[in-house]
Amino acid sequence: MLNANEILNRNNVKLIGKGSKTLFLAHGFGCDQNMWRFLTPELAKNFTIVLFDYVGSGSSDISQYSKKRYGQLEGYAEDIIEICEALQLTDAVFIGHSVSSIIGAIAAIEKPKLFSKLIMICPSPCFLNFPPEYLGGFDKEDLQELLNLMDKNYIGWANYLAPLVMGTTSSDELIGELSGSFCSTDPVIAKNFAAATFLSDYRYLLKEIKQPTLIFQSQNDALAATSVGEFIASEIMSSELNVIAADGHCLHMTHPEALMNSIIAYAKKSS
DSSP states (O other): OOOHHHHHHHTTOEEEEOOSSEEEEEOOTTOOGGGGTTTHHHHHHHSEEEEOOOTTSTTSOGGGOOTTGGGSHHHHHHHHHHHHHHHTOOSEEEEEETHHHHHHHHHHHHSTTSEEEEEEESOOSBOBEETTTEEOSBOHHHHHHHHHHHHHOHHHHHHHHHHHHHOTTSOHHHHHHHHHHHHHSOHHHHHHHHHHHHSOBOGGGGGGOOSOEEEEEEEEOSSSOHHHHHHHHHHSSSEEEEEEEEESSOHHHHOHHHHHHHHHHHHHSOO
16 A cells, blocks of 8 residues: 555646645546646646646556556546545545546545536547447447557557547647657557547446536547537536537647636636
8 A cells, every 4th residue: 555655656746836726637548747738827826736647647657557457447546536635635626638537537426525526628438339329439349440550550559549639620739749648658558548448338427426517528529529528418417518619639738728717717616
C-alpha cells in the first residue's frame, strides 16, 4: 500500500491556482495533464486545480503500472480515489475528458463525498454499436481492427487516430501534438488502455450518478455523435447538455473559450 506522497509521485500530481473550491482535471486516453493548458490559466484564477497523469501516461511512475489493475477502467478510478484521499479532498468538481468522464463517474459513485459535481467533455459510456437501441459509433470488428493496427504499425495507428480525435479542421500543431503524445506512450500500455476504453460498456452506470453533471458535446465528433451526449443526458438524473458548434473530440484544446465561462459558472453555482 502506497503512502500519500508515493501516490502523488506515482501520478505526477500538481496543484495550481488558489480558490476555496477545487477542480480535479482528468485527461483522456493517450494524453497527459499538459492537454489542459488552454483552460488552466483562467481556471487557476478562480479555483485550486489538481492535475495528474494516469499511470503509464505523461510523467507518471511507469514502474507502478499493472496490466491487471489497468485492464479495466475501475483501475484508473482507483487512482483518482487514492489521489483525492492523499490530498484529503471532498466536494471537489471533477472535470473529465472523453473516457475520463466515465472513470470519474465510477469514482464518484464509489465515493460520493469526493465530488459535488461532474463536468464531462466529449464523454462516451460505450463506443460500440448495439443497433437499433444504441449507436456508440463503431462496430466491434472495426475497433478490433484498430487495436490490431496498434500491434502491427503503432506509428501508423497514432497518425491515423490523431486527426480523427482532434478533428480534421484542427491545426497541424494540435494534431501533431496528439499523435506525438500517443507515440510517447508505451505501446503495450496504450493498447491495454485502448481496449479498456473502446470495448467496454458503462451505459448501466449513468443512472447511478447522483451528482449534478454538465456535459459538453461537440457538434461534429468522429468518436462520439451528439446522440451519445443526448443519451448520457437522458440517463443522468440531474444533467445539462451543452452542444458546441465545433469539430473534434478535444474541445478543451480546440475551443477552450467556448467552455470556459460555462465551466466557471457551473463549478461556482451552489447545488
